[in-house]
Amino acid sequence: MEISHKEENGIVFLAFNGRLDGSSATEAEQMIKSILEGENNRLLFDFADLEYLSSAGLRVVLGAAKEIKRKDGKFALCALNAYVKEVFEVSGFGAIIPIADSVEAGIDEVKK
Amino acid sequence: MPENSREPESLLLVDDNPTNLQVLYQTLEASGCKLLVAKNGETALSIAQKASPDLILLDIMMPGIDGFEVCRRLKADPATAGIPVIFLSALTDTKDKVQGLQLGAVDYVSKPFQPDEVNARVDTHLTIHRLKREVEEKKDALEDELEAASDVQRRLLPKNLPEIEGLRLAVHYETSLYAGGDYYDVAKIADNQWGFLVADAEGHSAPAAVMMAMTCALFRSYPHPPAEPGKLLYFLNEHMCKVADPSFVTALYVVYDAGSRTLKIARAGHPPPMIYRSAEKKAIEYKCGGVFPLGIDAYEQVPVTEAELHPGDRILMYTDGITERFNTDRETYGEERLLRQLEAGGDLRPQKLLTAIVQNVNAFAGGRPADDDQALLLAIVE
Numbered sequence: 099m100e101i102s103h104k105e106e107n108g109i110v111f112l113a114f115n116g117r118l119d120g121s122s123a124t125e126a127e128q129m130i131k132s133i134l135e136g137e138n139n140r141l142l143f144d145f146a147d148l149e150y151l152s153s154a155g156l157r158v159v160l161g162a163a164k165e166i167k168r169k170d171g172k173f174a175l176c177a178l179n180a181y182v183k184e185v186f187e188v189s190g191f192g193a194i195i196p197i198a199d200s201v202e203a204g205i206d207e208v209k210k
Numbered sequence: 211m212p213e214n215s216r217e218p219e220s221l222l223l224v225d226d227n228p229t230n231l232q233v234l235y236q237t238l239e240a241s242g243c244k245l246l247v248a249k250n251g252e253t254a255l256s257i258a259q260k261a262s263p264d265l266i267l268l269d270i271m272m273p274g275i276d277g278f279e280v281c282r283r284l285k286a287d288p289a290t291a292g293i294p295v296i297f298l299s300a301l302t303d304t305k306d307k308v309q310g311l312q313l314g315a316v317d318y319v320s321k322p323f324q325p326d327e328v329n330a331r332v333d334t335h336l337t338i339h340r341l342k343r344e345v346e347e348k349k350d351a352l353e354d355e356l357e358a359a360s361d362v363q364r365r366l367l368p369k370n371l372p373e374i375e376g377l378r379l380a381v382h383y384e385t386s387l388y389a390g391g392d393y394y395d396v397a398k399i400a401d402n403q404w405g406f407l408v409a410d411a412e413g414h415s416a417p418a419a420v421m422m423a424m425t426c427a428l429f430r431s432y433p434h435p436p437a438e439p440g441k442l443l444y445f446l447n448e449h450m451c452k453v454a455d456p457s458f459v460t461a462l463y464v465v466y467d468a469g470s471r472t473l474k475i476a477r478a479g480h481p482p483p484m485i486y487r488s489a490e491k492k493a494i495e496y497k498c499g500g501v502f503p504l505g506i507d508a509y510e511q512v513p514v515t516e517a518e519l520h521p522g523d524r525i526l527m528y529t530d531g532i533t534e535r536f537n538t539d540r541e542t543y544g545e546e547r548l549l550r551q552l553e554a555g556g557d558l559r560p561q562k563l564l565t566a567i568v569q570n571v572n573a574f575a576g577g578r579p580a581d582d583d584q585a586l587l588l589a590i591v592e
């Protein structure tokens with residue numbers, strides 16, 4: 099699992115590459131926590147290269163969503179592959195976390 | 211154990227030459243360790259078995275059994291295999307040192323030795339040995355606790371599945387690390403109705419086990435007959451929200467009316483049930499709407515989906531430890547394989563069909579152990 103991180107126009111982008119599961123969840127949680135320690139409250143997860151997401155991965159996404167909500171910010175996921183998208187649909191998480199088809203649509207979502 | 215109550219560590223010194231043995235004894239006298247001595251290999255083995263010293267300093271060239279053979283026998287006996295051995299020898303050939311280390315010795319000191327060096331090495335290896343033993347003791351204690359938690363947890367599951375007129379049941383439950391986050395339960399409701407719950411606390415081992423126990427306690431303390439699946443999940447969620455953060459529990463709750471053979475299904479983040487239609491000889495994932503998992507946020511409304519079953523139909527409720535079981539190529543077992551298994555096997559009894567499914571999942575996984583808990587609840591209409 100690799101997570102790359104950049105900030106542009108007040109939006110924090112995290113691009114996930116690989117598998118977000120029990121073995122990578124803790125590392126991802128710590129990284130997100132440290133990024134959100136500052137003023138940042140607009141967060142976009144780019145899942146274009148995320149191959150697999152387990153329930154531990156859902157917990158990571160949920161944790162980020164809650165933290166952003168606490169900071170009165172905006173959070174979205176974008177560019178999910180079919181498998182990961184289905185995980186969000188079946189688990190019902192799609193109802194509480196905005197999901198955009200493309201990175202551009204994701205940017206629009208967190209700019210609102 | 212507090213530091214000061216520990217017994218002094220014991221060293222066994224082995225050398226056939228009385229002068230060498232005496233020098234070694236004097237070298238280590240100030241270490242505070244209890245010193246045992248042996249003048250040949252046979253005596254060394256016998257003392258090692260009886261006294262279990264913490265470290266053995268072993269000469270190689272001795273009449274009778276030599277030091278290499280003593281080391282080999284110590285390592286072959288489970289009672290003495292864990293005792294670290296340091297060879298002390300006038301043999302300085304690299305080949306001898308390598309042979310000594312390959313036999314399982316932790317170190318090799320050439321004679322004539324420097325007393326300070328012997329003391330330093332003994333001290334290092336006693337420390338390593340002590341730490342290793344402490345880690346093992348803690349690991350054992352932790353495993354005992356996990357096993358105790360697992361025992362308690364197993365007692366939370368139904369002891370037996372009920373006899374239901376016209377419906378045969380079977381269940382499979384397996385945890386990946388002693389205690390687990392998966393849970394199933396069956397509730398008797400009036401008027402020949404039955405409630406089936408399958409839930410999965412995120413994660414596994416101890417934290418998930420606590421969430422699983424919470425779910426169980428809440429389900430059994432529901433203040434009404436659990437005949438309305440939407441209301442039941444609403445109730446569970448309301449209480450889980452107070453404790454689950456940042457974790458969550460997925461749940462599938464199905465009420466079966468044995469008289470009308472109808473189902474009412476509600477789902478919180480959990481995979482939908484699979485239904486096999488006997489008339490079509492086909493199994494499908496039964497599409498039903500749902501809400502996100504328990505313990506995250508309040509629900510507005512929990513949708514309920516209805517279904518009708520006919521004789522020979524099968525319904526399978528499961529946790530994603532089954533469909534997300536990995537094989538050695540890191541592929542998942544998936545829903546398709548599970549659907550095909552549910553279609554197989556003509557007139558099987560549920561327990562037989564379930565056993566076949568579990569065997570198929572295990573065969574798919576190959577040598578790769580499960581890294582999540584797995585639960586399956588199967589019902590077949592007669």
